[in-house]
Amino acid sequence: MKSALRLIFALMIGLALVACKSAPEAQPEATPQPETTKPVVDTKAAPDARDYTDARNFDNPESLLSKRVIYFDFDKSTVRPEFRGIVAAHSAYLAAHGSARVTLEGHADERGTREYNLGLGERRGNAVSGLMSAQGGRGNQLTTVSYGEERPTCRVSDEDCWSMNRRVEIVYTSR
Amino acid sequence: MTDNVKKLICLVQFMILAVLATPAVEAQLEIEIISGNPSALPIAIVPFEWRDPSPPPITGVDEIVSGDLYRSGLFDPMDVEDMAERPVDQEAIRFGTWRLLKVDYIVIGKVRQPDSGEGHELIYQLFDVHTQEQLLSRITTVGPGDLRFGAHRVADAIYEALTGVPGAFSTRIAYVTATGIGSGSRYELVVADADGYAPQSIVGSPEPLLSPAWSPDGRKLAYVSFEQGNSAIYMQDVATGSRELISSGTGINGAPAFSPDGTKMALTLSRTGNPEIHVRDMATGRTEQITQHWSIDTEPAWSPDGQYLYFTSDRGGRPQIYRVPSGGGNPERVTLEGDYNARASIAPDGRKIAVAQGRGNEYRIAVWDIETERFTVLTPGKLDESPSFAPNGSMILYATREGDRGVLSAVSADGNVRQRLILSEGDVREPAWSPVIR
Missing domain, CATH: 3.40.50.10070 (TolB, N-terminal domain)
Structure with a gap:
């Protein structure tokens, strides 16, 4: 079962790669403005994955901008070091795009009471929001909503599932 | 004429509700x-x-x-x-x-x-x-x-x-059912007789519903709904279905609890930046902030005499039950044992507090005796929560898990008798036992 899933997954990635590869080859026709030299050519090339002001990186799996979920330890709201880069990337994007807006959706795992977990989810959302505003995001760009334990991504009572549910999702309402 | 017309309107509303509700709640407890x-x-x-x-x-x-x-x-x-x-x-x-x-x-x-x-x-x-x-x-x-x-x-x-104790069989229970996951989720707030008969959905939503709380006359339910994208508190007439938005400010709007005389509602609001206990005057709509601390303060529960609010707070590091005079004042810690004690339900005599008690990954229903300052653990776990005392104090209804699905159980206040209330489909959770309906 698992290997079948893996195979399907691999096939999907393969298809995605083929699709991505063929796209640039089909592009030359769509660049009929050679006068304006560099910038236009750049927009058709693959974006620099570390340019977090480039919206195309939202769909570039190489870029931290494509990662929009931060995971947390049990009953904790500290952003772990391995997720700081993701937060910094989105902060940079917000700083560069004043009209961009994000909602930070805070979630908790099923352990503990529902209303306390609403508080915990909000605390996690606020932790990410706090980091973002310290890194260039403006207050009017950031909204926190807590769903507590009400919107799990999985419903199995084990640590694997719980760790997936303790999260903040960075949702762009405007890019 | 008016009485008959009223009855007819009620009946029609009831029928509409019933028609809307039937598919989801055909399954009896x-x-x-x-x-x-x-x-x-x-x-x-x-x-x-x-x-x-x-x-x-x-x-x-x-x-x-x-x-x-x-x-x-x-x-x-x-x-x-x-x-x-x-x-x-x-x-x-x-x-x-x-x-x-x-x-x-x-x-x-x-x-x-x-x-x-x-x-x-x-x-x-x-x-x-x-x-x-x-x-x-x-x-x-x-x-x-x-x-x-x-x-x-x-x-x-x-x-x-x-x-020698009044029975509580002619009361009702409210609970939330959840089916599906992600965009296919469906939530219903259901009211049934205390023996599980005649379940009736009083509100359904693709977004989460939680924390139902009965008014002391048993006619209304307050609850939290995410139907507008963020948590909001509504109050609904159980018989007619008419409802009122109570609170939908920035941040959390949660944990409604009617005062024993029904004139006030305690609730959790985080408009100040973190969850604090508030009390709303139901007549004027004026809301007063009761707690003021950077921690999570939530799940208020009234003492039967209305003098105190018990609530969950992690101001000491981990969640514990505290109490504060219901008009405001200095909170004092109540539960003194255990790593995690939350969601207090106060016995009708005011002497015992049922909580969800966490130890490691195990959550059980435990009762704190206010006089002896000792806990009695009533349930085996593993993920038991949302205790709700029967209005005569004889039983405690709570949510637990069987495999990966949520079910309701009830345990006698002495822990000797346990019973399970199962709905054949989906998750059942967030039970609230009604007051005695006269």
Whole structure:
């Protein structure tokens, strides 16, 4: 079962790669403005994955901008070091795009009471929001909503599932 | 005219609700005792004679009464098949026979139409088999369609006569059901009789619903709904379905709890940046902030005299129960043992507090005795939460898990009897036991 899933997954990635590869080859026709030299050519090339002001990186799996979920330890709201880069990337994007807006959706795992977990989810959302505003995001760009334990991504009572549910999702309402 | 028109409007609204609600709640709660009480009192509820011109119900009054008493864990009702005789009148009872059958108490009765021609009269008597003493003789009158309610009232009276504590069988329960995951999720807030019968969805939503709380008259439910994208508190009339938005400010709007006199509502708001307990005056709509701390303060519960608010706070590092005067003041810590104590439900006598108690990955229902300052753990876990005391304090309804699905269970306040209430589909959670409905 698992290997079948893996195979399907691999096939999907393969298809995605083929699709991505063929796209640039089909592009030359769509660049009929050679006068304006560099910038236009750049927009058709693959974006620099570390340019977090480039919206195309939202769909570039190489870029931290494509990662929009931060995971947390049990009953904790500290952003772990391995997720700081993701937060910094989105902060940079917000700083560069004043009209961009994000909602930070805070979630908790099923352990503990529902209303306390609403508080915990909000605390996690606020932790990410706090980091973002310290890194260039403006207050009017950031909204926190807590769903507590009400919107799990999985419903199995084990640590694997719980760790997936303790999260903040960075949702762009405007890019 | 107005009364009849009102009745008609109610009926139509009810029918609309019923039609909307039926598909999701066709599945009835199924109740089974998972651990019984060896010292339950043997009692015989003899089938009630049906003298009513309307056709007799499929489930007899005696069956409903027996079921109620059995589920309390304090009684061991005799099977009808084992009854050698089925007396209807006092003169027909041969106490010697019942003594031989090892029954301590016997109930006889009949159902007839009242002189008004509407509804039913339940006429019944309770005897001590050993002393042949009549302990109870009563007539309970109910409206048409309320025969089950009448039977629950009979069970309430028998329970009170034999235990000294008013019964809570004629009450109702509210709970939330959840099916599906992600965009296919469906949530329903359901109200049912305390024995799980007649479940009726009073609101349905693709977004989460939680924290139902009864008004002290049992007519309204406050609850939290995410239907607008963020948490918001609504108050809904159970019978008519009409509802009112109570709070939908920035941040959390959660954990509604009516004061015992119904004039106020405690709630959790995080508009100041983190969750704080507030009290809203229901007449004026004015809201006063009661707690002020950077920690999570939530899940307020009123003391029965309305003087205090118990609440969950992690101001000491981990969640514990605190209490604060309901008009504001200095919070003091209440629970002194354990890593995680949350979501207090206060016993009607105000002496005990049921909580969800966490230890590692195990969550159990525990009761804190305010005088002795000690916990008694009542349930085996592993993920038990949302305790809700019955209005007579005899049982605690709570949410637990079976495999990966949520079910409701009830445990007697002494922990001796446990029963499970299962809905055949989806998750059942967030139980709230209604007050006594008069």
